[in-house]
Amino acid sequence: MKRVLFALVKEGQMKPEMAEGLVTKQCALGLSFLDALMEVGGLDELAAKKAISRELHIPFFQSTVEKIDPVALACIPLEQAQRLQALPLRIEDERLVVAMHDPLDLAALEDLKFMTGMTIIPRFALKKDILEGLGLHTSGAEKVDNSFNEFIGDMCSDKAVEDSAGESEDRKHSSQAVVEIEKASLTDSRIVTLANGILSEATKQRATDIHVEPQENYVEVRYRIDGTLKSVMKIPNAFRASLTARIKIITGLNIAETRTPQDGRMRIAINGRRIDLRISSIPTFYGEKIALRLLDRKEAKTELANLGLRPEDLNALTEAATRPQGMILTTGPTGSGKTSTLYAMLNLLRKEKDKNIVTIEDPIEYLMDGVNQTQTNPIKNLTFTTGLRAMLRQDPNVILVGEIRDRETAEIAFRASLTGHLVLSTLHANSTVATVTRLLDIGLEPYLISSSVILVIAQRLIRLNCEQCNDHYTPDPKLVDMFRTIIDGYHVEHFSRGKGCETCSGTGFFGRTAVFEILTLSSAIRQLIVNRAPEEAIVNQARREGYRELVESGIEKVALGLTCLEEIKRVVDFSPQQGKATAEKLSHSVIKIQSPDREGVSHEY
Numbered sequence: 001m002k003r004v005l006f007a008l009v010k011e012g013q014m015k016p017e018m019a020e021g022l023v024t025k026q027c028a029l030g031l032s033f034l035d036a037l038m039e040v041g042g043l044d045e046l047a048a049k050k051a052i053s054r055e056l057h058i059p060f061f062q063s064t065v066e067k068i069d070p071v072a073l074a075c076i077p078l079e080q081a082q083r084l085q086a087l088p089l090r091i092e093d094e095r096l097v098v099a100m101h102d103p104l105d106l107a108a109l110e111d112l113k114f115m116t117g118m119t120i121i122p123r124f125a126l127k128k129d130i131l132e133g134l135g136l137h138t139s140g141a142e143k144v145d146n147s148f149n150e151f152i153g154d155m156c157s158d159k160a161v162e163d164s165a166g167e168s169e170d171r172k173h174s175s176q177a178v179v180e181i182e183k184a185s186l187t188d189s190r191i192v193t194l195a196n197g198i199l200s201e202a203t204k205q206r207a208t209d210i211h212v213e214p215q216e217n218y219v220e221v222r223y224r225i226d227g228t229l230k231s232v233m234k235i236p237n238a239f240r241a242s243l244t245a246r247i248k249i250i251t252g253l254n255i256a257e258t259r260t261p262q263d264g265r266m267r268i269a270i271n272g273r274r275i276d277l278r279i280s281s282i283p284t285f286y287g288e289k290i291a292l293r294l295l296d297r298k299e300a301k302t303e304l305a306n307l308g309l310r311p312e313d314l315n316a317l318t319e320a321a322t323r324p325q326g327m328i329l330t331t332g333p334t335g336s337g338k339t340s341t342l343y344a345m346l347n348l349l350r351k352e353k354d355k356n357i358v359t360i361e362d363p364i365e366y367l368m369d370g371v372n373q374t375q376t377n378p379i380k381n382l383t384f385t386t387g388l389r390a391m392l393r394q395d396p397n398v399i400l401v402g403e404i405r406d407r408e409t410a411e412i413a414f415r416a417s418l419t420g421h422l423v424l425s426t427l428h429a430n431s432t433v434a435t436v437t438r439l440l441d442i443g444l445e446p447y448l449i450s451s452s453v454i455l456v457i458a459q460r461l462i463r464l465n466c467e468q469c470n471d472h473y474t475p476d477p478k479l480v481d482m483f484r485t486i487i488d489g490y491h492v493e494h495f496s497r498g499k500g501c502e503t504c505s506g507t508g509f510f511g512r513t514a515v516f517e518i519l520t521l522s523s524a525i526r527q528l529i530v531n532r533a534p535e536e537a538i539v540n541q542a543r544r545e546g547y548r549e550l551v552e553s554g555i556e557k558v559a560l561g562l563t564c565l566e567e568i569k570r571v572v573d574f575s576p577q578q579g580k581a582t583a584e585k586l587s588h589s590v591i592k593i594q595s596p597d598r599e600g601v602s603h604e605y
Helices: 002-010 016-029 033-039 045-056 078-084 106-116 127-134 137-155 158-164 169-173 175-185 189-204 237-250 297-301 311-321 338-349 384-391 407-418 432-442 446-452 477-482 484-489 523-530 535-544 550-559 565-571 576-587
Strands: 086-092 095-100 119-124 207-214 218-225 228-236 262-270 273-284 287-296 326-331 357-361 372-375 398-401 422-427 453-465 470-473 495-498 509-520 594-596 602-604
Touching: 033 045, 045 119, 078 086, 078 106, 078 127, 086 127, 095 106, 095 127, 106 119, 106 262, 189 207, 189 218, 189 228, 189 237, 189 262, 189 287, 207 237, 218 237, 228 237, 237 262, 237 273, 237 287, 311 326, 311 338, 311 453, 311 509, 326 338, 326 407, 326 432, 338 357, 338 398, 338 422, 338 453, 357 384, 384 398, 384 407, 398 407, 407 422, 407 432, 407 446, 422 432, 432 446, 432 453, 432 509, 432 535, 446 453, 446 523, 453 495, 453 550, 453 565, 477 484, 477 565, 484 550, 509 550, 509 565, 523 535, 550 565
Parallel strands: 095 119, 326 422, 326 453, 357 372, 357 398, 398 422
Antiparallel strands: 086 095, 207 218, 207 287, 218 228, 262 273, 273 287, 453 509, 470 495, 594 602
C-alpha cells in the first residue's frame, strides 16, 4: 500500500502528511484501504481506484467495451453479488473474471471462490457500473434458464439420442479418449450451463440426491425428492464424458481416473444456500455413475421438537438424551431419518458446554460445531471398533457410533455405556422390540442389553400432503379394510390427500416427516430380556406401559390430515393380523391425538 500512497503523493493527489496518517486512521476507523483513500484521503472513487489499479496492475472494467456473459452472471446469486459488490463478467479457462468494488477485499474473494468453485480474477469497477451490470442479472438469469432449457430440449430430442447411439465402443471404453474429450469440453459454456443447471434445479426442487446414470444410448439424470426418485432429463451419450468430468471437477475428484470408485465431499453455494455435497462415482458397463448427496447444513441443527414426535414421546426421548450414561439406539432401513434423529440429540447435547462429544461415523453426514467428529478409514485401520477404542481414551461424555455392525463393536459400545458414557448409535432392525432380538443374534449377553439400553427408537419417513392442494378423498375400500382396526380405534372420519398442483409438481406431496415407535426399557421389560422372553411377551408388556407401533403413529398423522393411507401402506410394514392386537389395546382406551402441526401448533381431536 506504501507504493500506492507514494505514487499519489508524487502525482500531487495527496499531501505527504495526509499519506503518513492515513494507515493509522484506517485502522482506527476499521476501513478498507480503498475506503480510507476516499473517506480520509479525500480522493474520489475513480481517482482512488485508478491509482490502485495502476500500481498493483489490476485491470479496470470498461463498461462501454466489455460484454457481460449471461452464463457467468448466473454463477453468483443476485443477493450475494449485491452484498459483495461484485459483477461476474466471463469464464476463462475455469476461472471467473469478476468486476469488484474492492478487489483487495480478501474475504469477498474467498466467498466468491467458495460460491463458484472457480479461481477468481478480479477487476476494478465503479459502483455505478456494478449496479448497472447487476440490473441485467434477472434478465441474464432468465436467458441462462432459457438457454439451459433449450439446450436440454435439443439434447433430449429423439434425433439427438439416435445420433449418440452410434458413439464408438472404443471411445466409450478408452480412458485416453475420455480424457481428450474432457479437455476439449470443460470450457464449453454449454457443459458449464448444464452442470450448474442440474445442481441449481435440484435445490429448487428440494432434491436430497442427484443420480447421473449412463445407459446404452443416453445419460439419465434423476432427483430424489421426498424420498422417491424422479427422472428429470435424458442426455445423449455424446455429452457423457464432459458432463461427468465437469461434475468431478466441481467436487474435487480425479477426472483422469474412470475405472475405480471414488468418493469425496465439498462445500458449495447453490442458489444462495451453502450446501455440503457428498459425491460417489462408480464404474458401470456404460460409463461412470455419479451420485450426489445434497446436505443442507441447517438440517444438522434440527431440534427434537421438530421431528414429528408426540409430546409424550418427545419427553421420553429428551429425558433419555440428557441422562449421564446409557445406550440409545435408533433403528430402521436406510433413508428412514435415523441420522437426523441422532443429530437432533447431538444438537441438544452440544448446547451444554461442559460435555465432550465425540463421534465415529461412516461417512460424516454433517459437520457440527462443538462436536469432535471422526470418519472411518478401513485402509488405515480406522474402523468403528478401533475408533471407538481410541475415543474411550479421549475422556468423552457422549459418544456417537454411526452403526453397530458386529459383536466386537457392540460389546465395546455397550460396556462404555455402563462406565459413565452416554452412547448413541444405529442398528438395522424392523422394530424396537426386534432390536433386542438383533442384539442377541449379534452375540451380546442379555444382562448387557438390559442393563445398558435406556430407549430404542424405530422410525420411517413419510411424505406430507401438499398444503396447497390437500383435500378430502375416499380411499380404496380394500385399503381402509386393511387398516380398519386401527382407523376405528383412532376414530378417523375423513381422509385427506393432495390432488397435485404446481407447488408439489403434480405429486400431491410436499415435504416429509417421521413416524416413530418408542420403547422405553422399564424394569419389567429388562427382566423379560434377561429371561430371553419372546418378542410377543415384550410387546405385550410394553403395550401395558403405553407403547404403540409405527402403524399407529402413521394412522395418527392420517387422522390429522397430514398424510394419506396410501403413504402409510407404502412405508410401514403392516398386515391385518398385526392389527388384531392393536385393536384389542385401542378398544380399552380413549385416544387423544395431540401432535404439533407444521407450524408447531398442537391440535386435539
